[in-house]
Structure formats: structure tokens, C-alpha cells
Amino acid sequence: MKNKKLLLASIILVFLAVVGFQLVDQNLHMLQSPGAQINDYQEFDYGLGSSYVDSLKKYPDLKDGEIAPFNLWEYAGKGKSSFDSPELLMSWEEWIDFHKKQKPELMEDVRQYMSGRFDFNGEVMANQFMSGQRKPIMAGPIARLSKGISSFEKLAGLSPDEIKKRDLFPYKPLAHPLQTTAHMVFPDEWNKAHPEHQRIDLDHDIPAEYLPEFPPPMFLTTHKELGDISEGREVTLSNYFEIFDGLITAEQLEGLKELLKPTPTTWFNHTLHRVTLEPGAGVSCFSCHVNGHTNGAFEVAPDSRPNFARLRVDTPTMRGNYNLMQLASKRSIRSMDHFAEVEEYFDGDPGMQQAIGPRSQKREVTNRMGDFNAILDFAPAPKLGPLDKLFPDKATKQELLGEKIFFGKGQCSSCHSGPAFVDDYLHDLQVERFYKGRPEGPIKTFPLRGIKDSPPYLHDGRCPTLADAVEFFNLVLELELSKEEKNALVAYMICL
Ligand code: HEC
Numbered sequence: 001m002k003n004k005k006l007l008l009a010s011i012i013l014v015f016l017a018v019v020g021f022q023l024v025d026q027n028l029h030m031l032q033s034p035g036a037q038i039n040d041y042q043e044f045d046y047g048l049g050s051s052y053v054d055s056l057k058k059y060p061d062l063k064d065g066e067i068a069p070f071n072l073w074e075y076a077g078k079g080k081s082s083f084d085s086p087e088l089l090m091s092w093e094e095w096i097d098f099h100k101k102q103k104p105e106l107m108e109d110v111r112q113y114m115s116g117r118f119d120f121n122g123e124v125m126a127n128q129f130m131s132g133q134r135k136p137i138m139a140g141p142i143a144r145l146s147k148g149i150s151s152f153e154k155l156a157g158l159s160p161d162e163i164k165k166r167d168l169f170p171y172k173p174l175a176h177p178l179q180t181t182a183h184m185v186f187p188d189e190w191n192k193a194h195p196e197h198q199r200i201d202l203d204h205d206i207p208a209e210y211l212p213e214f215p216p217p218m219f220l221t222t223h224k225e226l227g228d229i230s231e232g233r234e235v236t237l238s239n240y241f242e243i244f245d246g247l248i249t250a251e252q253l254e255g256l257k258e259l260l261k262p263t264p265t266t267w268f269n270h271t272l273h274r275v276t277l278e279p280g281a282g283v284s285c286f287s288c289h290v291n292g293h294t295n296g297a298f299e300v301a302p303d304s305r306p307n308f309a310r311l312r313v314d315t316p317t318m319r320g321n322y323n324l325m326q327l328a329s330k331r332s333i334r335s336m337d338h339f340a341e342v343e344e345y346f347d348g349d350p351g352m353q354q355a356i357g358p359r360s361q362k363r364e365v366t367n368r369m370g371d372f373n374a375i376l377d378f379a380p381a382p383k384l385g386p387l388d389k390l391f392p393d394k395a396t397k398q399e400l401l402g403e404k405i406f407f408g409k410g411q412c413s414s415c416h417s418g419p420a421f422v423d424d425y426l427h428d429l430q431v432e433r434f435y436k437g438r439p440e441g442p443i444k445t446f447p448l449r450g451i452k453d454s455p456p457y458l459h460d461g462r463c464p465t466l467a468d469a470v471e472f473f474n475l476v477l478e479l480e481l482s483k484e485e486k487n488a489l490v491a492y493m494i495c496l
């Protein structure tokens with residue numbers, strides 16, 4: 001009897017425990033802890049000016065392929081989603097027809113906009129050439145000044161506030177000319193050699209004279225005695241073995257092969273999500289970083305959303321990456337093998353990867369790519385000594401004056417120093433002090449070693465010539481340098 005009661009009590013207890021546990025379990029799944037919240041939260045402007053965000057426009061609601069404003073810096077806001085769709089919003093035939101009609105109109109607008117901002121007059125600097133010794137270095141500055149401002153010196157005499165108020169800043173950001181689809185835009189010279197990369201929707205917007213030489217020479221840290229290892233050729237999958245076998249290690253050869261191998265990427269692939277007429281194998285690292293340098297192709301940075309917030313980025317060189325601790329303008333990538341692994345062909349969007357085919361490279365493969373990247377050297381700088389100072393007997397008076405200003409009055413060396421002329425930090429230059437627009441935030445310092453070979457300048461190429469880059473820093477750092485001092489800085493940077 002006693003045992004039966006005990007048994008019954010135990011059964012009831014177990015039953016209650018099971019039901020109770022399930023109820024609690026269900027509630028656990030449904031309830032989240034509320035999190036801390038300040039109830040009387042007030043917005044502060046943190047010194048940016050109370051109406052900063054309110055004064056910017058909301059991003060327009062546009063579909064893939066539709067023309068976005070060129071002055072995207074005046075816009076801000078949140079997009080509908082961080083994810084993209086691999087589906088075209090129309091049939092393939094409609095997509096082609098749409099761009100056939102739109103492209104000539106768009107390119108006419110782009111040409112007008114660019115020639116409104118820059119005077120691409122084709123003037124070259126006397127007797128100054130890029131490292132291949134064929135392509136002249138372009139004279140500048142070529143950014144156009146507003147009416148009523150007669151010289152860059154007059155402009156530099158105004159305060160940042162006044163320049164902003166009167167809308168006089170000549171170096172506002174540069175947007176991708178078709179930011180809705182965005183992605184890679186190759187220069188015409190490249191497309192002539194690689195017609196599979198010609199886009200149906202737009203062309204490059206900077207004249208060939210203002211872009212790097214093509215094909216550029218290629219220098220190896222391990223074979224300085226050989227000079228340009230490519231001997232004037234573009235290194236490709238079909239000639240790399242003949243050029244490099246017996247000169248570099250088997251591991252480096254393997255890495256180079258991978259850097260040359262095309263893989264599908266956003267808008268450049270074999271599916272209908274593409275901007276090339278024919279289906280293609282995609283692009284390789286060297287499609288933009290040709291011969292380990294750059295052909296001036298531009299992209300949008302993979303670091304932000306919505307798409308409209310992504311900054312235009314000009315392809316940097318891979319030369320001398322062995323001396324850089326910071327890779328990419330904003331992503332703070334710390335190694336070359338990591339870069340080869342993540343190079344965000346698909347912007348890391350899993351939906352896109354599934355549709356186009358993932359680029360998942362094994363770790364040992366991306367390590368080898370990094371290993372080859374590590375032997376790509378800067379071009380020779382015969383006037384520069386072992387302590388990265390000009391040899392006084394080899395440099396001209398003007399170049400030596402440039403060096404003095406670089407390390408003195410110009411304060412350039414506070415961010416550009418050491419063997420690559422870079423400090424490996426990101427800096428917020430706060431350029432938005434000079435124009436009304438969305439701040440771009442911290443950007444990495446780019447190395448100045450070999451800089452004459454990599455126009456256009458700054459992350460988005462808004463400074464087509466070295467002289468424009470000097471005018472940019474003269475304004476942004478409020479240096480008020482004389483014309484003579486600015487010319488000397490240009491002459492000095494050509495020696496680096
Ligand atoms: C659109 C053409 C394009 C292709 C293809 C491309 N890159 Fe780049 N690369 C760029 C651009 C643009 C940047 C600047 C990115 C940024 O600032 O966020 C860059 C930056 C880099 C950097 C950092 C350089 C620096 O000075 O910070 C490395 C390293 C690099 N790429 C390696 C690669 C490798 C490896 C591949 C192939 C897996 C590759 N790239 C493919 C355009 C390209």
C-alpha cells in the first residue's frame with residue numbers, strides 16, 4: 001500500500017517535472033533578455049554639427065543598371081538589405097537592349113562630368129617617364145577651379161569653412177559612374193587586349209594618358225640584376241612558365257599561376273548575372289594588378305553597405321607589398337596570404353557565391369599566392385640612397401628642395417616615412433571640412449615609393465596627377481606652400 005502511494009507520487013512528480021520543463025523550455029526559446037536601454041536617450045552630434053545627417057539626401061531607390069547620381073557623397077542612409085540577388089530583374093534580351101540604349105547617353109554624361117571636374121589637356125612633364133621609360137608623366141594640376149578663383153594659391157588662402165560654404169573644393173570624392181551595378185571597370189587599353197572584359201553598360205572614365213603604363217615592367221626582390229623580368233610583355237598563363245621557370249621557387253611559380261588564373265566574380269562570369277556580352281571565365285588577380293602592378297582598373301570597396309555607400313577604389317600596385325602592414329584602404333587586412341584568400345570577388349555574399357560558383361581557395365594555395373606577392377619589388381629609384389634620402393650628387397637642386405619640404409614644412413614625412421614612405425596607419429584626413437557631404441572616415445596611408453607609376457592618386461583616383469595630389473595635401477593640411485615649393489615636391493616624388 002505504502003509502496004503504491006509512493007509509486008503514484010513519483011509518477012505524478014515525474015509527469016509534472018516533464019511538463020514543467022517543456023513549458024520553461026518553450027518560454028526560454030520565445031523570450032530574449034530585454035537588454036539595457038537608456039530611456040531618456042538624446043542624440044548628440046559629437047562635434048559634427050547638429051544637422052549633419054539631416055543635411056544629406058537619402059539614397060535614391062534605383063535598380064541594377066539604372067544611373068545613380070555622380071555626387072553620391074551628398075547622400076546617406078540605410079539600404080533595404082546587405083544581401084544581393086544573382087537574378088537579373090529583366091530578361092537577358094531586355095538587359096542587353098536596355099544597356100545598348102543607355103550606354104552612349106551615360107558615357108556622354110560621364111565625359112561631360114569628368115571634363116567639368118578636370119582639364120585633361122594631355123600636357124606632359126618634360127623628360128619625365130614612368131619606370132618602363134616609354135610613358136610620360138603627366139603635368140598638372142588639372143583639377144578645375146571654380147569661377148572667381150584665379151589660382152590654387154588664392155584658394156589655399158581661404159579657410160576650410162569658407163571653401164565649404166562657397167562650394168570651392170576641387171577634390172571632392174569620385175563615384176563609380178554606374179554605382180547601381182558597380183564593380184570592375186577596366187581601361188580601354190586593357191579591353192583591347194582582353195575583349196572578354198569589355199562591359200556592355202559602361203567604359204572607363206579617365207583618359208589613357210592619365211593611367212599607368214601597359215604592360216608595366218615587373219621587378220623581383222630576388223633578381224634585381226635582371227631589371228624588368230617581363231621584358232615588355234604582359235605575363236599570362238601561357239608565358240609565365242617560360243619566363244619564370246628556373247628563376248623562382250616551385251612554390252612561388254605555383255602562387256603566380258594562381259594569381260593568373262581567372263575565377264568567376266560578380267558581373268563577370270558564365271551566368272546571366274553579368275555585364276559582358278559573352279559568358280566568361282571571370283577575372284584573375286592580374287587582370288587588375290597586371291604584372292603585379294596596376295592597370296588603373298577601378299572597383300567599389302567591399303567594406304560597406306548599402307551599395308551606394310561603397311567608395312570607388314583605384315587598383316593599387318602589388319609592388320613592395322612585402323613592406324606593408326596594412327592592406328586595402330579601409331579593411332585593415334594584415335597579410336598578403338589573407339588578402340589572396342578574402343579578395344572579395346563576391347563581397348562575401350553567400351547567395352551570390354552559390355549562383356556563380358564559390359572561389360573557395362584552400363589555405364595552402366592562398367599562402368603561395370602571398371609568397372609570390374612577397375617578391376614583387378618596387379621599381380628602381382637610382383637617386384635614393386640606403387637611408388631613403390636622395391644622393392646629393394645625383395639629385396637636382398629642385399629635387400633636394402622637394403625633399404627638404406617633404407621632411408619639413410610640408411610635414412609629409414609624419415605619415416610617409418621609412419623604406420616604403422608609409423606609416424602603416426589609417427588616418428582620418430577629415431576632408432569633409434572642405435565640402436558638404438558624408439565623411440569618408442579613416443583611410444590607410446598609401447606608400448609613396450614608386451608613386452610616379454601609379455596614377456591616378458588617392459583611393460578613388462580623384463587626383464589625376466602628382467601635382468593634384470600636392471594641391472590636395474596643401475589644402476587639407478593647410479600648408480600654404482608656394483608654387484615653387486609645390487613643384488619641388490612633385491619633382492621629389494618622381495625620384496622615389
Ligand atoms: C578590380 C580588379 C582587382 C582584382 C581582380 C584584384 N584586385 Fe587587388 N585590389 C584592387 C583594388 C581596387 C584594391 C584596393 C582595395 C581597397 O582599397 O579596399 C586592391 C587591393 C589589393 C591589395 C592591397 C594593396 C594595398 O596597397 O593596400 C592586395 C595585396 C591585393 N589587392 C591583392 C589581390 C589579389 C591576391 C587578387 C586576386 C585574388 C586581387 N588583388 C584581385 C583591385 C583588384
Ligand code: HEC
Nearest residue numbers: 410411412414415427443444445446456457458459469473
Ligand atoms: C596625416 C597623414 C598624412 C600626411 C601628413 C600626408 N599624407 Fe599623403 N596620404 C595620407 C593618406 C591617408 C593617404 C590616402 C588618402 C586617400 O586615399 O584618400 C595619402 C595619399 C597620398 C598620395 C597618393 C598615394 C596613392 O597611391 O594614390 C600622395 C601622392 C601623397 N599622399 C602625398 C603626400 C604629400 C606630398 C604630403 C605632404 C605635403 C602628404 N602626402 C602628407 C596621409 C598623409
